[in-house]
């Protein structure tokens with residue numbers, strides 16, 4: 001056997017990502033905007049394990065997800081287990097489990113990872129992280145308005161302009177009613193809605209529609225009063241990029257009312273960035289009580305593609321703010337002391353212990369996008385003054401220890 005055949009691949013498993021520090025930093029940026037925006041609307045963070053009993057998904061998630069896209073296996077005790085492909089059944093289970101103790105309405109968010117066995121492609125991977133925001137127990141248009149406002153605000157907080165994206169709305173009740181009115185059976189209506197969900201991706205919509213309905217149908221969905229009211233309330237709230245779209249259905253079977261998707265308006269990235277809807281019946285799976293619910297899920301993959309195509313993802317810089325270089329082993333103690341002082345001021349500091357040339361130490365700090373470099377040599381130890389070099393601007397300042405401390409409070413820590 002040749003030597004190479006023994007070596008393990010350094011590639012991750014197909015369709016999942018490694019997060020090297022620069023990638024993780026972009027993830028953290030996205031998660032921070034998500035978290036801050038949700039908290040600003042009074043949503044509380046929850047979490048759960050990615051392992052769930054498979055039966056949780058069999059009831060309602062929609063056939064495609066369960067039959068073709070789940071990672072399911074038998075555990076050592078013979079139980080059927082699934083890695084969650086979405087969070088909604090989990091959060092429904094959690095809310096139903098504590099229904100009596102929870103004071104409704106409940107506003108919750110989470111940023112879980114989830115797993116879908118999909119063909120990896122732009123915007124679609126086998127593991128992604130997804131912000132989930134949901135409001136439970138508020139059966140009123142205010143819940144629909146709030147959830148869409150929150151989705152909109154996340155986009156604005158990312159630095160998006162209204163012209164960069166669009167909120168497209170429809171309603172499952174309206175869809176069901178219209179399809180029943182033109183004479184489709186419940187099964188035909190279901191299949192037709194699945195087809196409608198794929199309309200933008202296929203080119204034989206009319207043939208397929210005829211096949212499902214057994215005849216050519218005149219298909220026209222018009223916004224009803226409730227939809228008009230929702231749109232006008234959203235416009236009143238300052239959201240002008242919202243419109244009714246009769247092709248919005250969403251894949252999951254559990255949606256019952258408003259369904260919506262946020263679309264990127266760039267032709268390069270023209271797909272749904274995220275979406276959600278009302279699912280007032282899902283919690284009844286766990287008991288007799290009805291709990292109304294509406295929410296959405298926003299994935300990190302599509303979010304990052306959006307930020308990159310719009311060039312609004314902040315440039316990477318290291319979370320380490322100061323790199324202390326050392327001329328020799330003799331300087332290590334002083335370097336450690338300075339680091340300790342800076343850390344006590346909430347400044348992130350790393351020390352170079354390699355003993356290599358100072359220019360190489362600076363090169364490393366520069367390559368890693370660390371903002372400041374302070375070299376410690378004999379002179380610095382004797383005079384207790386330090387040259388603080390700003391590697392981003394090239395500016396240098398000779399500072400006393402007191403000045404560095406003051407500098408730390410002013411500059412380093414709030415970068």
Ligand code: HAM
Nearest residue numbers: 086088124125128273274275276295296297299301302
């Ligand atoms: P979903 O439309 O399946 O909805 O997913 C929501 C978002 O998650 C998508 O728009 C996309 O941003 C992201 N996403 C989904 N699948 C993938 C994938 N394979 N790779 C990368 N990103 C992906 C739901 O999951 C609903 N449970 C959302 C919800 C919450 N509805 C009400 N509350």
